[in-house]
Amino acid sequence: MTGKLHQIFVAALAIAGLIGAGVVSAGQKKVDLPKDHRSWKHVRSTVIHDKNNPLFGFLSIYANPKALKTPKRDAPYSEGSTFVGIFHDVVDKGGIMTQGKRLKYVVMTKGSQYESTGGWGFEAYDAEGKTALVKDAKAECYQCHTQVISTDYVFSKFVK
Template structure:
C-alpha cells in the first residue's frame, strides 16, 4: 500500500509539472513556458518614455497566468506551488497613430515552488531573451526578487486580476 501511495504521488508531481508547461533542469532553473499564450491573459500595460522603468522595461507588457495562478489571483490569496506567471515584454512601436507590438524583448517567468526557491519568497525567476531560449537572469535574487520584495503583501506579485 505504501509503495502504491508513493507511486501515485510521484505520478501526480510529474503530471503537475507537465500541466504548468514548465520543464525543470537538473539545476532547478525555471524552464521555458511552452504554450503560455493559451493561458489566461490577465493584464496589459505600456511603459513609455518618461516612466522610471522605461530604460529596462519600456514597451508593451502582457501578463499571462496558468490555472493555479489565475485562481489565486481571482481569490486574492497566496499563490500555491505550481502557479506560473508570464511577463511578455514587447517593443512598443507607433504606426498610423497607434501603438503596436514590435519584437519581443524578453519573456519573464515566475514559478511558485516554496521549497526550491526559499531565498526568493518561494518564487523562481527567469528571463528569456527575445524569441530565444537564451537565459538572461544570472542572479534571480538581485535581478528580479529585489524589485518584487516590496510586494510581499501580495505574495511578491505586481499584477492583479481585473474583473
C-alpha cells in the same frame, strides 16, 4: 577509446548535462519557459514607452490555471502557480501604440525550492525563448518584487 579518455569524455558529458539543465548557473534552480503560456488567461497589459526604464516594452502578462485559482489576490499562491510576461517593442504611430517585435520573456513560478527568493523562481529568456538571461535572481528580479510582499510578490491584478 582508452579507459582514461573514456572517463574524461563521460565526465565532460555529465558537466555539459548539468549546464544544460541549468543546475550550474550560479547555484540557481532553473525555471523553464512554459511552452503553452499563450493559451493561458491574459491577466493584463502594460506599456512602458520610456526606453530608459528597465521595464521598457509593451508587456503582456499571462497566468496559468493554478495561479488563477488563488482565491484572493492577497492570499499566498499555491505551488506551481506561474506567470509569464512577454515584452514586445513599443511602436508609436501618432499616438497609436502597438506591439512591435518580441524583446524578451519573464517567468515566475511558485515552488518551495525557491525559498531564498520568496518561494518564487524567477527567470528571463531572450526573444526566441531559448537563452536564459538571469544570473542573480535575487538582485535582478526578487528585490524589486519585494515591493509587493503583501500580494505574494505579484504585482499584477487581473483586469476584467
